[in-house]
Amino acid sequence: MLCSLPTAEASPSVQVRIADLQKSFGAFKALDHVSLAVSPGELVCLLGPSGCGKTTLLRCIAGLERQNRGTIYLGGRDVSNLPPQARDYGIVFQSYALFPNLNVEQNIGYGLTGSARDIVRQRVGDMLELVGLTGSEKKYPGQLSGGQQQRVALARALAPAPSLLLLDEPMSALDAQVREHLCMELRSLQQRLGITTLMVTHNQEEAMLMADRIAVMNQGCIEQYASPQSIYEHPQTPFVANFVGQGxxxxxxxxxxxxxxxxxxxxxxxxxxxxxxxxxxxxxxxxxxxxxxxxxxxxxxxxxxxxxxxxxxxxxxxxxxxxxxxxxxxxxxxxxxxxxxxxxxxxxxxxxxxxxxx
The missing domain is CATH 2.40.50.100 (RNA polymerase II/Efflux pump adaptor protein, barrel-sandwich hybrid domain)
Known part of the structure; x- marks a missing residue:
């Protein structure tokens, strides 16, 4: 099993670098010497079954969990011990985590608190146009479909113009037809913005459709980190061969x-x-x-x-x-x-x- 991969030193050519990350919950080892490098503008999927460590890795990058050992670099800066608000990222959770008592405009502008009102209004308008929800400013989350809520959550994450976007199973609550459509939309949007993105998913079709590279995880380790085509055509371990596609x-x-x-x-x-x-x-x-x-x-x-x-x-x-x-x-x-x-x-x-x- 491959638990550590060679990665580049922190440099302008690497947006995210994870070095020898370890995380345990009691006797359970959630991350076992994980190393990973993500280039600027790249979309990388963390793919694997439930319990493999992919969400724990994302939460450690976000500062929502504290690793036991290892180093996290974002944009060449060591953020291993910084609080979440000092790490310059936007995040979309599986449940979207929208505020039900705030309308769409207020949800998107939530992370812009402290900015001038005109700047916030302009930025919210830009985000609504970006995700195709212009005209929905005054609606509340309960009045929106699942797909629309996902777009609002994405707009809120992008509003502060972060250098990194983190997605934690953002499509899992959607039906198959809507999921495929939004996968294509999200990928197109990510490419237009050029924003470096890490996405957690257990759905191999999502990963194949969207990712530049896929990190296949199993039991707290990265078993293979490569392009979707390489992982499908040349799996390096029996687990990867079994988990990705049929055989x-x-x-x-x-x-x-x-x-x-x-x-x-x-x-x-x-x-x-x-x-x-x-x-x-x-x-x-x-x-x-x-x-x-x-x-x-x-x-x-x-x-x-x-x-x-x-x-x-x-x-x-x-x-x-x-x-x-x-x-x-x-x-x-x-x-x-x-x-x-x-x-x-x-x-x-x-x-x-x-x-x-x-």
Whole structure:
């Protein structure tokens, strides 16, 4: 498990730098030697299951939790021991945390207390226009939809013009259709403003859709920190492979010939890589070829067991004739689906699609 990642020294090229952060709650270790660097203008998602430490990390950055050890730099400044109000960030919570007794205008302007009234009015108007809520100034949170409340919370966080935006599962209370739409809007807004953003989510689709880079967390550690494409196509640990997307696993033995021996199947690996004595192979469902043209490597006879229709794609469950009792899953376009009643198929596992894990 990767708990510490090399990071750059605090510099203008790094907006957020976390160095060897540790946080425990009694005997429970919430953060275990976490290091992370975020570039200016980047949107980074902290992705992982409940209890993995992602919200604790965000709260430590915000100063809402005090780390036991480690250092936090924002814009090259050590803020490890500063109170939240001295750290120059805006935050949107999962519950939005709007004041129910204040209208939209008052909620957005709350963080501008002390500024001249004309400046506050102008800034609130700018924020309302930015999030598409012009004309809603006098409404109260209870009169707004979930999506509108989220926009108000975002406008309030951005009103003081912070250098860092922190988002704690901001879409979790929304239904799927509204969530996807607001994800795209938020990403577009973040790019237009160029504001460095850290977002906590357990939803891998949100992370894939929005992030420049994703930090996949598990048991208080960062297991992989990379672009969405790299994390999906080249997971570094079994946890990342399992948590992000779907996959198939096959246990193998090395046979001394540069092939992986899976039961009665001999599978060639990319680049002629000699496998370990034993381990597991990982393969994404969409990388498996069903009834391919002749000439494909690792081509074997199989039996279809189940087909799930997914619109323009289908999920096909099958067993290799030479590997009875073990079911694998392929995902293919609906046009590639064998004709009704067909059970005998040919399946290829391209060497480039097979990743070796210990």
């Amino acid at each position: 198939n696993w096959l246990s193998f033995e090395g046979n001394g010939s540069g092939h992986a021996q899976v039961g009665a199947l001999q599978l060639r690996l990319a680049g002629g890589v000699a496998p370990r004595a034993a381990g597991r192979l990982f393969c994404r469902p969409e990388a498996i070829c069903v009834n391919p043209l002749q000439g494909e490597e690792n081509l074997f006879a199989a039996q279809m067991r189940e087909v799930t229709f997914l619109g323009n794609r289908c999920r096909v469950s099958f067993e290799f004739d030479a590997l009875p009792g073990q079911s694998l899953t392929a995902e293919i376009s609906a046009s590639q689906l064998p004709s009704s009643g067909t059970r005998n198929i040919r399946v290829a596992l391209p060497p480039s699609s097979l990743q070796v894990f210990a």
